[in-house]
Protein backbone atom coordinates (compact mmCIF):
# COMPACT_ATOMS: atom_id res chain seq x y z
CA UNK A 1 0.00 0.00 0.00
CA UNK A 2 1.43 3.38 -1.00
CA UNK A 3 0.72 6.10 1.52
CA UNK A 4 0.26 9.85 1.28
CA UNK A 5 2.35 11.23 4.14
CA UNK A 6 2.58 14.78 5.44
CA UNK A 7 5.72 15.43 7.50
CA UNK A 8 5.56 18.50 9.74
CA UNK A 9 8.63 19.94 11.43
CA UNK A 10 9.64 23.34 12.81
CA UNK A 11 13.11 22.91 11.29
CA UNK A 12 14.31 21.13 8.16
CA UNK A 13 17.92 20.84 6.97
CA UNK A 14 19.28 22.50 4.81
CA UNK A 15 16.73 25.32 5.11
CA UNK A 16 16.74 25.78 8.89
CA UNK A 17 18.52 24.03 11.74
CA UNK A 18 19.24 24.38 15.44
CA UNK A 19 19.73 20.69 16.20
CA UNK A 20 19.12 17.09 15.26
CA UNK A 21 15.43 17.53 14.47
CA UNK A 22 16.44 19.40 11.32
CA UNK A 23 18.70 16.52 10.24
CA UNK A 24 15.88 14.04 10.78
CA UNK A 25 13.36 16.19 8.89
CA UNK A 26 15.78 16.64 5.99
CA UNK A 27 16.32 12.91 5.50
CA UNK A 28 13.55 10.70 6.89
CA UNK A 29 10.96 12.02 4.38
CA UNK A 30 13.32 11.09 1.55
CA UNK A 31 13.70 7.54 2.85
CA UNK A 32 9.95 7.24 3.36
CA UNK A 33 9.57 8.40 -0.24
CA UNK A 34 12.12 5.81 -1.39
CA UNK A 35 9.89 3.12 0.11
CA UNK A 36 7.29 4.06 -2.49
CA UNK A 37 5.20 6.62 -0.61
CA UNK A 38 4.22 10.19 -1.52
CA UNK A 39 5.59 12.65 1.01
CA UNK A 40 5.15 16.38 1.47
CA UNK A 41 7.04 18.34 4.12
CA UNK A 42 5.67 21.43 5.91
CA UNK A 43 7.78 23.95 7.82
CA UNK A 44 7.78 27.66 8.73
CA UNK A 45 9.46 30.16 6.43
CA UNK A 46 11.87 31.88 8.79
CA UNK A 47 13.52 35.18 7.92
CA UNK A 48 16.92 33.51 7.68
CA UNK A 49 15.91 31.14 4.88
CA UNK A 50 17.48 32.30 1.64
CA UNK A 51 14.82 32.03 -1.09
CA UNK A 52 17.21 32.25 -4.01
CA UNK A 53 19.81 29.84 -2.67
CA UNK A 54 17.20 27.20 -1.88
CA UNK A 55 14.97 27.78 -4.91
CA UNK A 56 11.78 28.71 -3.08
CA UNK A 57 8.87 29.50 -5.38
CA UNK A 58 5.98 31.66 -4.24
CA UNK A 59 2.61 29.90 -4.61
CA UNK A 60 0.32 32.67 -5.74
CA UNK A 61 -2.75 30.46 -6.21
CA UNK A 62 -2.76 29.27 -2.60
CA UNK A 63 -1.51 32.37 -0.84
CA UNK A 64 -3.42 34.91 1.26
CA UNK A 65 -4.90 32.03 3.30
CA UNK A 66 -6.93 33.45 6.20
CA UNK A 67 -6.01 31.73 9.47
CA UNK A 68 -7.67 32.68 12.76
CA UNK A 69 -5.39 32.89 15.79
CA UNK A 70 -6.46 34.59 19.02
CA UNK A 71 -9.64 35.65 17.25
CA UNK A 72 -7.76 37.59 14.58
CA UNK A 73 -7.40 36.69 10.94
CA UNK A 74 -3.83 36.38 9.70
CA UNK A 75 -3.10 36.10 5.99
CA UNK A 76 -0.61 33.32 5.34
CA UNK A 77 1.52 32.94 2.20
CA UNK A 78 3.04 29.76 0.84
CA UNK A 79 6.32 29.00 -0.93
CA UNK A 80 7.51 25.70 -2.27
CA UNK A 81 10.89 24.05 -2.84
CA UNK A 82 12.27 20.51 -2.98
CA UNK A 83 14.48 18.65 -0.54
CA UNK A 84 17.89 18.75 -2.32
CA UNK A 85 18.22 16.33 -5.25
CA UNK A 86 14.77 14.84 -4.66
CA UNK A 87 11.18 15.24 -5.79
CA UNK A 88 9.98 15.71 -2.21
CA UNK A 89 8.06 18.98 -1.97
CA UNK A 90 8.59 21.29 0.98
CA UNK A 91 5.83 23.80 1.76
CA UNK A 92 7.02 26.90 3.57
CA UNK A 93 4.43 28.66 5.68
CA UNK A 94 5.06 32.35 5.44
CA UNK A 95 3.70 34.87 7.91
CA UNK A 96 6.41 37.42 8.44
CA UNK A 97 5.16 39.00 11.68
CA UNK A 98 5.51 35.56 13.32
CA UNK A 99 8.45 33.90 11.62
CA UNK A 100 10.85 36.77 10.95
CA UNK A 101 12.40 36.86 14.43
CA UNK A 102 15.96 36.66 15.75
CA UNK A 103 15.56 32.95 16.49
CA UNK A 104 13.19 30.17 15.50
CA UNK A 105 11.98 29.69 19.06
CA UNK A 106 11.41 32.66 21.34
CA UNK A 107 10.20 33.68 24.75
CA UNK A 108 7.95 36.30 23.15
CA UNK A 109 4.41 36.57 24.44
CA UNK A 110 2.95 35.31 21.19
CA UNK A 111 5.02 32.10 21.07
CA UNK A 112 1.86 29.98 21.34
CA UNK A 113 0.19 32.01 18.58
CA UNK A 114 3.13 31.35 16.24
CA UNK A 115 2.74 27.59 16.39
CA UNK A 116 -1.05 27.62 16.52
CA UNK A 117 -0.86 29.43 13.21
CA UNK A 118 1.72 26.96 11.89
CA UNK A 119 -0.41 23.93 12.84
CA UNK A 120 -3.61 25.33 11.37
CA UNK A 121 -1.83 26.47 8.23
CA UNK A 122 -0.68 22.91 7.48
CA UNK A 123 -4.29 21.70 7.43
CA UNK A 124 -5.57 24.76 5.57
CA UNK A 125 -2.96 24.35 2.84
CA UNK A 126 -3.88 20.67 2.42
CA UNK A 127 -7.49 21.80 1.96
CA UNK A 128 -6.43 24.35 -0.67
CA UNK A 129 -4.33 21.85 -2.63
CA UNK A 130 -6.97 19.12 -2.06
CA UNK A 131 -4.37 16.54 -1.08
CA UNK A 132 -5.73 13.77 1.13
CA UNK A 133 -3.13 12.53 3.60
CA UNK A 134 -3.23 8.98 4.93
CA UNK A 135 -1.11 10.14 7.82
CA UNK A 136 0.33 13.34 9.26
CA UNK A 137 3.67 12.83 10.98
CA UNK A 138 4.04 15.52 13.65
CA UNK A 139 7.32 16.30 15.40
CA UNK A 140 7.75 17.90 18.83
CA UNK A 141 5.53 20.41 20.63
CA UNK A 142 5.42 22.92 17.79
CA UNK A 143 3.14 20.49 15.93
CA UNK A 144 1.31 19.08 18.97
CA UNK A 145 -2.05 20.65 18.17
CA UNK A 146 -2.38 18.95 14.79
CA UNK A 147 -3.52 15.54 16.13
CA UNK A 148 -6.22 17.35 18.16
CA UNK A 149 -7.29 19.52 15.22
CA UNK A 150 -7.60 16.42 13.05
CA UNK A 151 -9.84 14.70 15.57
CA UNK A 152 -11.91 17.76 16.39
CA UNK A 153 -11.77 21.22 14.76
CA UNK A 154 -11.12 19.95 11.22
CA UNK A 155 -12.90 16.59 11.45
CA UNK A 156 -15.89 18.01 9.54
CA UNK A 157 -13.81 18.00 6.37
CA UNK A 158 -14.04 14.75 4.36
CA UNK A 159 -10.48 15.33 3.25
CA UNK A 160 -9.31 14.33 6.73
CA UNK A 161 -11.65 11.38 7.24
CA UNK A 162 -9.35 8.44 7.86
CA UNK A 163 -6.27 10.65 8.27
CA UNK A 164 -4.15 9.16 11.02
CA UNK A 165 -1.44 10.94 13.02
CA UNK A 166 1.92 9.92 14.42
CA UNK A 167 3.53 12.16 17.01
CA UNK A 168 7.30 11.91 17.50
CA UNK A 169 8.90 13.18 20.70
CA UNK A 170 12.42 14.34 19.94
CA UNK A 171 12.94 15.99 23.30
CA UNK A 172 10.58 15.95 26.26
CA UNK A 173 12.43 18.89 27.83
CA UNK A 174 10.64 21.30 25.51
CA UNK A 175 6.87 21.14 25.86
CA UNK A 176 5.28 24.38 24.68
CA UNK A 177 3.45 25.19 27.90
CA UNK A 178 1.25 28.29 27.88
CA UNK A 179 -1.45 29.97 29.98
CA UNK A 180 -5.03 28.72 30.03
CA UNK A 181 -6.09 31.59 27.74
CA UNK A 182 -4.43 29.55 24.99
CA UNK A 183 -7.61 27.45 24.90
CA UNK A 184 -9.41 30.42 23.40
CA UNK A 185 -6.50 31.50 21.21
CA UNK A 186 -6.28 28.04 19.66
CA UNK A 187 -10.01 27.23 19.75
CA UNK A 188 -9.55 24.21 21.98
CA UNK A 189 -12.65 22.90 23.77
CA UNK A 190 -12.70 23.60 27.48
CA UNK A 191 -13.59 19.97 28.23
CA UNK A 192 -10.11 18.84 27.14
CA UNK A 193 -8.71 21.07 29.83
CA UNK A 194 -11.00 19.90 32.58
CA UNK A 195 -12.40 16.39 32.17
CA UNK A 196 -9.40 14.16 31.62
CA UNK A 197 -6.98 17.00 31.10
CA UNK A 198 -5.81 15.83 27.67
CA UNK A 199 -4.23 19.22 26.99
CA UNK A 200 -3.59 20.27 30.56
CA UNK A 201 -0.41 20.09 32.60
CA UNK A 202 0.23 22.15 35.75
CA UNK A 203 -2.84 24.28 35.00
CA UNK A 204 -1.38 25.24 31.66
CA UNK A 205 -2.13 24.26 28.10
CA UNK A 206 0.67 21.92 27.07
CA UNK A 207 1.22 21.37 23.33
CA UNK A 208 3.46 18.32 23.79
CA UNK A 209 0.89 16.61 25.99
CA UNK A 210 -1.81 17.48 23.46
CA UNK A 211 0.14 15.69 20.76
CA UNK A 212 0.66 12.66 23.01
CA UNK A 213 -3.04 12.58 23.99
CA UNK A 214 -4.54 12.81 20.53
CA UNK A 215 -2.07 11.15 18.15
CA UNK A 216 -3.01 7.65 17.03
CA UNK A 217 0.54 6.44 17.62
CA UNK A 218 3.40 8.08 19.50
CA UNK A 219 7.10 7.36 19.31
CA UNK A 220 10.43 8.70 20.41
CA UNK A 221 13.86 8.47 18.86
CA UNK A 222 15.50 5.51 20.62
CA UNK A 223 14.41 2.44 22.54
CA UNK A 224 16.22 3.35 25.72
CA UNK A 225 14.72 6.85 25.77
CA UNK A 226 11.27 5.30 25.24
CA UNK A 227 11.82 3.27 28.42
CA UNK A 228 13.22 6.27 30.27
CA UNK A 229 10.24 8.45 29.34
CA UNK A 230 7.94 6.11 31.26
CA UNK A 231 9.66 7.12 34.49
CA UNK A 232 9.30 10.37 36.47
CA UNK A 233 13.08 10.87 36.48
CA UNK A 234 13.26 11.50 32.74
CA UNK A 235 9.78 12.49 31.64
CA UNK A 236 9.39 16.09 32.81
CA UNK A 237 5.88 15.17 33.96
CA UNK A 238 4.86 13.19 30.85
CA UNK A 239 5.22 9.70 32.36
CA UNK A 240 1.52 9.48 33.35
CA UNK A 241 0.14 10.19 29.92
CA UNK A 242 2.85 8.07 28.26
CA UNK A 243 2.14 5.11 30.52
CA UNK A 244 -1.55 5.61 29.79
CA UNK A 245 -0.78 5.51 26.06
CA UNK A 246 1.79 2.76 26.61
CA UNK A 247 0.36 0.34 24.01
CA UNK A 248 0.66 3.01 21.35
CA UNK A 249 4.13 4.24 22.32
CA UNK A 250 7.29 3.06 20.53
CA UNK A 251 11.02 3.78 20.22
CA UNK A 252 12.73 4.03 16.82
CA UNK A 253 16.39 4.95 16.67
CA UNK A 254 17.21 7.83 14.32
CA UNK A 255 19.35 7.11 11.32
CA UNK A 256 22.11 9.11 9.71
CA UNK A 257 22.35 10.52 6.23
CA UNK A 258 25.64 9.04 5.02
CA UNK A 259 25.43 11.19 1.89
CA UNK A 260 26.11 14.14 4.17
CA UNK A 261 28.05 12.60 7.06
CA UNK A 262 30.65 10.34 5.48
CA UNK A 263 34.41 11.04 5.68
CA UNK A 264 35.10 9.42 2.32
CA UNK A 265 32.82 11.83 0.43
CA UNK A 266 32.32 14.81 2.79
CA UNK A 267 32.73 18.02 0.78
CA UNK A 268 33.13 20.19 3.87
CA UNK A 269 36.47 18.66 4.90
CA UNK A 270 39.83 19.22 3.22
CA UNK A 271 40.96 15.55 3.23
CA UNK A 272 38.65 12.62 2.65
CA UNK A 273 39.48 9.28 4.29
CA UNK A 274 38.05 5.83 4.85
CA UNK A 275 38.61 2.71 6.99
CA UNK A 276 40.95 1.47 4.25
CA UNK A 277 43.04 4.63 4.25
CA UNK A 278 42.99 6.71 7.41
CA UNK A 279 45.81 9.08 6.44
CA UNK A 280 43.44 11.96 5.63
CA UNK A 281 42.29 12.06 9.22
CA UNK A 282 45.71 13.18 10.44
CA UNK A 283 45.77 15.88 7.77
CA UNK A 284 42.37 17.12 8.88
CA UNK A 285 43.65 17.25 12.46
CA UNK A 286 46.48 19.53 11.32
CA UNK A 287 44.05 21.84 9.53
CA UNK A 288 41.78 21.84 12.57
CA UNK A 289 44.67 22.83 14.84
CA UNK A 290 45.70 25.61 12.48
CA UNK A 291 42.17 26.92 12.30
CA UNK A 292 41.84 26.98 16.08
CA UNK A 293 45.42 28.14 16.76
CA UNK A 294 46.34 25.05 18.73
CA UNK A 295 49.79 23.43 18.52
CA UNK A 296 49.61 20.13 16.59
CA UNK A 297 50.94 17.05 18.33
CA UNK A 298 50.23 13.60 17.00
CA UNK A 299 50.47 12.10 20.48
CA UNK A 300 48.04 14.50 22.10
CA UNK A 301 44.45 13.64 21.24
CA UNK A 302 41.89 16.30 20.47
CA UNK A 303 38.51 15.94 22.10
CA UNK A 304 35.78 17.61 20.06
CA UNK A 305 32.43 18.94 21.23
CA UNK A 306 29.76 20.19 18.82
CA UNK A 307 26.56 20.92 20.64
CA UNK A 308 23.76 23.14 21.72
CA UNK A 309 25.15 24.42 25.01
CA UNK A 310 22.13 23.38 27.05
CA UNK A 311 21.88 21.83 30.49
CA UNK A 312 20.55 18.64 28.84
CA UNK A 313 23.98 18.03 27.36
CA UNK A 314 25.71 17.50 30.72
CA UNK A 315 28.18 20.37 30.58
CA UNK A 316 27.71 20.98 34.28
CA UNK A 317 29.75 17.77 34.73
CA UNK A 318 32.55 19.43 32.79
CA UNK A 319 32.15 22.55 34.93
CA UNK A 320 32.63 20.41 38.03
CA UNK A 321 35.69 18.63 36.62
CA UNK A 322 37.33 21.52 34.82
CA UNK A 323 40.30 21.80 37.14
CA UNK A 324 41.04 18.08 37.01
CA UNK A 325 40.56 17.89 33.25
CA UNK A 326 42.91 20.80 32.75
CA UNK A 327 45.81 18.59 33.92
CA UNK A 328 45.12 15.69 31.57
CA UNK A 329 47.08 15.32 28.33
CA UNK A 330 44.52 16.29 25.69
CA UNK A 331 43.39 19.35 23.79
CA UNK A 332 39.78 20.25 23.30
CA UNK A 333 37.80 22.13 20.71
CA UNK A 334 34.27 23.25 21.38
CA UNK A 335 31.73 24.49 18.84
CA UNK A 336 28.44 25.51 20.32
CA UNK A 337 25.94 28.12 21.30
CA UNK A 338 23.32 28.32 23.98
CA UNK A 339 23.20 29.12 27.66
CA UNK A 340 25.43 32.04 28.69
CA UNK A 341 26.91 30.11 31.59
CA UNK A 342 28.38 27.40 29.36
CA UNK A 343 29.42 29.80 26.61
CA UNK A 344 31.39 31.77 29.21
CA UNK A 345 32.86 28.64 30.76
CA UNK A 346 34.29 27.33 27.49
CA UNK A 347 35.41 30.79 26.36
CA UNK A 348 37.10 31.58 29.67
CA UNK A 349 38.90 28.25 29.72
CA UNK A 350 40.12 28.76 26.15
CA UNK A 351 41.44 32.22 27.07
CA UNK A 352 43.15 30.81 30.15
CA UNK A 353 44.75 27.81 28.41
CA UNK A 354 45.11 28.79 24.73
CA UNK A 355 47.57 25.94 24.05
CA UNK A 356 45.09 23.37 25.34
CA UNK A 357 41.59 24.55 24.55
CA UNK A 358 39.78 26.49 21.86
CA UNK A 359 36.19 27.33 21.25
CA UNK A 360 33.94 28.89 18.69
CA UNK A 361 30.69 30.22 20.06
CA UNK A 362 28.03 30.14 17.37
CA UNK A 363 26.54 27.87 14.77
CA UNK A 364 28.77 26.78 11.89
CA UNK A 365 28.07 23.73 9.73
CA UNK A 366 31.50 23.65 8.01
CA UNK A 367 33.28 23.70 11.34
CA UNK A 368 31.00 20.96 12.67
CA UNK A 369 32.21 18.69 9.85
CA UNK A 370 35.87 19.66 10.32
CA UNK A 371 35.71 18.98 14.06
CA UNK A 372 34.15 15.56 13.44
CA UNK A 373 36.91 14.77 10.94
CA UNK A 374 39.91 16.26 12.74
CA UNK A 375 39.25 15.28 16.36
CA UNK A 376 40.35 11.99 17.89
CA UNK A 377 37.54 11.75 20.42
CA UNK A 378 34.11 13.27 20.83
CA UNK A 379 32.57 14.06 24.20
CA UNK A 380 28.84 13.86 24.99
CA UNK A 381 28.30 13.61 28.76
CA UNK A 382 24.55 14.20 28.34
CA UNK A 383 22.24 14.30 31.31
CA UNK A 384 19.63 12.86 28.98
CA UNK A 385 19.79 12.24 25.23
CA UNK A 386 16.72 11.13 23.26
CA UNK A 387 18.89 9.88 20.41
CA UNK A 388 21.89 12.09 19.74
CA UNK A 389 23.29 12.27 16.23
CA UNK A 390 26.77 13.59 16.83
CA UNK A 391 28.02 10.39 18.44
CA UNK A 392 26.74 8.45 15.41
CA UNK A 393 28.51 10.86 13.05
CA UNK A 394 31.62 10.50 15.22
CA UNK A 395 31.57 6.71 14.86
CA UNK A 396 31.62 7.05 11.08
CA UNK A 397 34.49 9.57 11.25
CA UNK A 398 36.65 7.34 13.46
CA UNK A 399 36.31 9.96 16.19
CA UNK A 400 35.85 7.80 19.25
CA UNK A 401 32.84 8.89 21.32
CA UNK A 402 32.98 9.26 25.09
CA UNK A 403 29.39 9.38 26.31
CA UNK A 404 27.16 8.97 29.28
CA UNK A 405 25.07 5.84 29.06
CA UNK A 406 21.62 7.31 28.54
CA UNK A 407 18.93 7.32 25.84
CA UNK A 408 20.23 6.94 22.32
CA UNK A 409 23.82 7.16 23.52
CA UNK A 410 23.27 3.77 25.22
CA UNK A 411 21.84 2.33 22.04
CA UNK A 412 24.72 3.36 19.78
CA UNK A 413 27.97 3.48 21.79
CA UNK A 414 29.41 0.21 23.09
CA UNK A 415 31.93 0.57 25.86
CA UNK A 416 35.42 -0.67 24.99
CA UNK A 417 36.57 -3.38 27.38
CA UNK A 418 40.30 -3.04 27.98
CA UNK A 419 40.46 -6.50 29.52
CA UNK A 420 39.12 -8.48 26.60
CA UNK A 421 41.39 -9.87 23.91
CA UNK A 422 41.80 -7.26 21.20
CA UNK A 423 40.53 -9.43 18.36
CA UNK A 424 37.24 -10.15 20.10
CA UNK A 425 36.49 -6.73 21.35
CA UNK A 426 33.59 -4.97 19.63
CA UNK A 427 33.53 -1.78 21.71
CA UNK A 428 33.37 1.41 19.65
CA UNK A 429 33.72 4.06 22.35
CA UNK A 430 33.73 4.80 26.05
CA UNK A 431 30.73 5.27 28.28
CA UNK A 432 29.90 5.89 31.91
CA UNK A 433 26.74 5.44 33.93
CA UNK A 434 26.73 7.65 36.94
CA UNK A 435 26.00 11.34 36.45
CA UNK A 436 29.01 12.70 38.27
CA UNK A 437 32.30 14.38 37.48
CA UNK A 438 34.39 11.45 38.66
CA UNK A 439 32.69 9.00 36.28
CA UNK A 440 33.26 11.47 33.44
CA UNK A 441 36.95 12.04 34.13
CA UNK A 442 37.44 8.30 34.63
CA UNK A 443 36.12 7.58 31.11
CA UNK A 444 38.25 10.34 29.64
CA UNK A 445 41.32 8.86 31.33
CA UNK A 446 40.49 5.37 30.06
CA UNK A 447 40.23 6.78 26.55
CA UNK A 448 43.53 8.66 26.92
CA UNK A 449 45.27 5.47 28.04
CA UNK A 450 43.95 3.49 25.10
CA UNK A 451 44.99 6.27 22.74
CA UNK A 452 48.62 5.66 23.66
CA UNK A 453 48.40 2.15 22.22
CA UNK A 454 48.13 2.75 18.47
CA UNK A 455 46.84 -0.73 17.38
CA UNK A 456 44.22 -0.71 20.15
CA UNK A 457 43.11 2.76 19.19
CA UNK A 458 42.85 1.90 15.55
CA UNK A 459 40.71 -1.11 16.42
CA UNK A 460 38.29 1.06 18.40
CA UNK A 461 38.14 3.57 15.53
CA UNK A 462 37.49 0.87 12.94
CA UNK A 463 34.82 -0.80 15.06
CA UNK A 464 32.96 2.52 14.98
CA UNK A 465 33.60 3.27 11.31
CA UNK A 466 32.09 -0.09 10.35
CA UNK A 467 28.81 0.53 12.16
CA UNK A 468 25.84 1.21 9.95
CA UNK A 469 23.12 3.49 11.25
CA UNK A 470 21.70 4.44 7.86
CA UNK A 471 18.10 5.64 7.74
CA UNK A 472 16.83 2.80 5.64
CA UNK A 473 16.10 0.44 8.55
CA UNK A 474 14.56 3.17 10.71
CA UNK A 475 12.43 4.36 7.78
CA UNK A 476 11.03 0.85 7.40
CA UNK A 477 10.11 0.88 11.08
CA UNK A 478 8.38 4.26 10.65
CA UNK A 479 6.46 2.91 7.66
CA UNK A 480 5.20 0.07 9.86
CA UNK A 481 4.07 2.56 12.52
CA UNK A 482 2.32 4.63 9.84
CA UNK A 483 0.41 1.51 8.76
CA UNK A 484 -0.46 0.66 12.34
CA UNK A 485 -1.82 4.19 12.91
CA UNK A 486 -3.78 4.10 9.66
CA UNK A 487 -5.39 0.76 10.45
CA UNK A 488 -6.31 2.05 13.92
CA UNK A 489 -8.18 4.96 12.38
CA UNK A 490 -9.88 2.80 9.77
CA UNK A 491 -10.94 0.28 12.43
Ligand code: ADP
Nearest residue numbers: 019020307308335336362363364368388389390
Ligand atom coordinates in the same frame (compact mmCIF):
# COMPACT_ATOMS: atom_id res chain seq x y z
P1 ADP B 1 20.25 18.00 19.57
O1 ADP B 1 19.22 17.79 18.52
O2 ADP B 1 19.77 17.70 20.94
O3 ADP B 1 20.89 19.34 19.49
P2 ADP B 1 21.78 15.95 18.12
O4 ADP B 1 23.08 15.28 18.46
O5 ADP B 1 20.65 15.08 17.76
O6 ADP B 1 21.44 16.92 19.34
O7 ADP B 1 21.97 16.88 16.86
C1 ADP B 1 22.73 18.04 16.86
C2 ADP B 1 22.96 18.47 15.43
O8 ADP B 1 23.20 19.86 15.41
C3 ADP B 1 24.14 17.81 14.78
O9 ADP B 1 23.93 17.72 13.38
C4 ADP B 1 25.27 18.81 15.09
O10 ADP B 1 26.33 18.71 14.19
C5 ADP B 1 24.53 20.11 14.95
N1 ADP B 1 25.06 21.22 15.75
C6 ADP B 1 24.89 21.45 17.08
N2 ADP B 1 25.48 22.59 17.46
C7 ADP B 1 26.06 23.09 16.34
C8 ADP B 1 26.84 24.26 16.08
N3 ADP B 1 27.14 25.11 17.04
N4 ADP B 1 27.27 24.46 14.82
C9 ADP B 1 26.97 23.57 13.84
N5 ADP B 1 26.25 22.45 14.02
C10 ADP B 1 25.78 22.22 15.25
Ligand code: GLC
Nearest residue numbers: 020021170385386387388389
Ligand atom coordinates in the same frame (compact mmCIF):
# COMPACT_ATOMS: atom_id res chain seq x y z
C1 GLC C 1 16.48 16.21 19.93
C2 GLC C 1 17.34 15.41 20.89
C3 GLC C 1 18.40 14.60 20.20
C4 GLC C 1 17.89 13.91 18.96
C5 GLC C 1 17.26 14.94 18.05
C6 GLC C 1 16.70 14.34 16.77
O1 GLC C 1 16.89 17.49 19.74
O2 GLC C 1 17.90 16.23 21.90
O3 GLC C 1 18.90 13.63 21.12
O4 GLC C 1 18.93 13.25 18.29
O5 GLC C 1 16.19 15.56 18.70
O6 GLC C 1 15.73 13.35 17.03
